[in-house]
Amino acid sequence: MHLKFSGNRALILGGNSELGICLAKYLINAAIFPILTYRNETGHRHILDRLHSVEGKYSSFHLDFDAPASLDSLFRRIGDNLDFLVDFAHANYESLVASADEERLSRYFAENISFRAAVLKRAARAMLRNKRGRLVFISSSAAKRPNPGQGFYAAAKLASEALYKNLGLELGERGITTVTLRPGYIDAGRGRAFIQSKGEDALKKVPTKKALTKEEVAETILFYLSDSAGGANATEISMDGGLTAGK
Amino acid sequence: MDIFDGIKEALAEILDIEDREITPDTYIIRELGAESIDLLELAVSLNAKFEIDVNDDEIFLKTLRLHMDAGLKQGKEAAGYLKEKFPSLKKDRLKEIIADLEAGPALKVKDLISYVRLKLETR
Numbered sequence: 001m002h003l004k005f006s007g008n009r010a011l012i013l014g015g016n017s018e019l020g021i022c023l024a025k026y027l028i029n030a031a032i033f034p035i036l037t038y039r040n041e042t043g044h045r046h047i048l049d050r051l052h053s054v055e056g057k058y059s060s061f062h063l064d065f066d067a068p069a070s071l072d073s074l075f076r077r078i079g080d081n082l083d084f085l086v087d088f089a090h091a092n093y094e095s096l097v098a099s100a101d102e103e104r105l106s107r108y109f110a111e112n113i114s115f116r117a118a119v120l121k122r123a124a125r126a127m128l129r130n131k132r133g134r135l136v137f138i139s140s141s142a143a144k145r146p147n148p149g150q151g152f153y154a155a156a157k158l159a160s161e162a163l164y165k166n167l168g169l170e171l172g173e174r175g176i177t178t179v180t181l182r183p184g185y186i187d188a189g190r191g192r193a194f195i196q197s198k199g200e201d202a203l204k205k206v207p208t209k210k211a212l213t214k215e216e217v218a219e220t221i222l223f224y225l226s227d228s229a230g231g232a233n234a235t236e237i238s239m240d241g242g243l244t245a246g247k
Numbered sequence: 248m249d250i251f252d253g254i255k256e257a258l259a260e261i262l263d264i265e266d267r268e269i270t271p272d273t274y275i276i277r278e279l280g281a282e283s284i285d286l287l288e289l290a291v292s293l294n295a296k297f298e299i300d301v302n303d304d305e306i307f308l309k310t311l312r313l314h315m316d317a318g319l320k321q322g323k324e325a326a327g328y329l330k331e332k333f334p335s336l337k338k339d340r341l342k343e344i345i346a347d348l349e350a351g352p353a354l355k356v357k358d359l360i361s362y363v364r365l366k367l368e369t370r
Contacts, residue, residue, distance in 0.1 A: 080295065128291045170284065 003226035005032060006132055007083020010225070011123065012036045014088030015060060016043030018188040019138070021050045023086060023218040028057045030222065032084065037063035037074070039089075065089060065111040068118070075122045080129035084225050087116070087137045087164075090157065092190060097151045105152055112156040117163050124167055124176060133176040136224050137164040138217075141184040141240040161236055168234030177233040179224050181217075184240025188214040207242035248296065250363045254356060257292040261285050271357035275307075277350070293359070299366035305333060306362045308354050311344070335365035 010027055012020045015036020024034040036051075038044045038060060047060045061077065063070045093108045095101070120135075127133025139157045146154035161180045168178035184206060185191050195202040195211055203209050220239055223229055238244055251271065259265045262279055275281050281289070290301040304310045311329070318328030326341040333341065336358060347353040 125287075125291045125294070128288060129295055174284065174288070 001228065003030065003222065003228060005030060005084075005226055007134070008032050009081055010034045010084035010086060011078065011082055012086050012088065013063065013119065014090065016046045017088050019186070019214050019217055020086075020088050021047065022188075022214040023221055024051060024058055025054070026218045026222050028054050034058045035078065036060045037089070039064045039066075063089075063119075065091070065115045066107075068115065071115075071118060071122065075126065078126060080126045082123060082126045083130070083133060085123050085133070085135040086221055086225070087119075087135070087160075089116070090138075090140075090153075090160075093152045093156075094149045095152060096149055100152065108152055109156060109159075113159045113163075116160050120163055120167055124171060127176050128171070128174060131175045133171075134225055135164060135167065135176070135178045136221055137161065137178065137180045138221070139180045139182045139236065141182050141238065141244050143182055143236075144238070144244040165234045165236075172233050177230070179229070179232050180236040181220065181224065182236055182238045182240060182244075183212055183217055184238075184243040185211040186214060186217055187211040188217075205243060205246075206240070207246070210241055212239065212241070250297070250360050250367075251356075253296050254293070254359050254363065257289055257296060258356070261288045261292065269356060271355065271360060273356045274352070275354045275356060275359070276352035289359075293363060297363055297367060299363065299370060301362075301366075305335075306359060308333065308344070308352075308358065311353075312348075315345070335362040337361075 008031060010032050012024060012034050014020050015024065015034070016038040020036055024036055027034045036047050036058060038047055039062070044060060044062070051058055061074050063074050091108065091112055093104070123135065124133070137160060139161050140153070142150045142154045143157040143161060164178040164180050167176065185195055185203060187195065191211065203211060217239070224232060255269050258269060258275070258279065262281060262285060264279065269279075273279060286307050287303065290303045290306060293299065294301045310332070314329055314332045315325055318325055321328070325345055326338050329341045330336070330338050336344075340358070340361070344353040
């Protein structure tokens, strides 16, 4: 299948993640210019190192969910030149609900929900000018089936999913649509660390007994960004090998 | 670009009403039938056209009743209190708006003009 895309510029939030970088390579191959965000200098270096061979075919920009001023400068630079947004950005916060630090949980929600809403508002307004835009939010199977300790992570993911859903509901008629993907265990970044720490037990509950590769995730995202997936709007799609289907 | 012309152009395009006459006294919601998504598009369009930051709540008087209630609770004179919240509108215009609220959303084209003008002056 040959995928077609309505647009040629994509903002990748959390672009310094392994998945973000992997997706950027796929986008470049599809003649889409990715703009990868990073939240600190380590992330920036990571992008520069990994995308060294495609220099000039992407750009990177500082966006810190804890620094609202960085949002202004990002969108000043983007202007109304934005067709796609893929959102990997999400800090982890593991704590039992009853043992959470109250100040920290407020900050966590402010960064991962309120700030994301502000980013979405800006992105949607930029896309509205051209009356087209496609946004893909990378949620997690934890939104449906959290482990103990994932309450805050799941709550922030579910709240973010709701924002994406409503955006697609509200602006679908103006050509702006959204999809949330809920991957299960991924053999990259945080997922890899988890799988390594749990050994074989980690994938016991997954019917396919496999973790997703980052390439699989990137290819799925690419499909959902393409015109072929236009029918999927304001919805959540699981890609977890069946993890959340059973009990 | 003349502010009124720019606003007229944006309204005509968004609401698909090229053939209708628009004056500064035209009601945006009551007469032209603008819905919330149209207002959103209008804000985006004015932001691009005039290169100004647009606060949707303020330009479209979305928080008018909220502020009126708050002013009332504090025992303040309505138009005077609203003037602080909607600095682009003159006190006389705010009085008009308050008197006109019963009949529906009071936002007129001239209120948008005032908003854009103030934004351009203070940019």
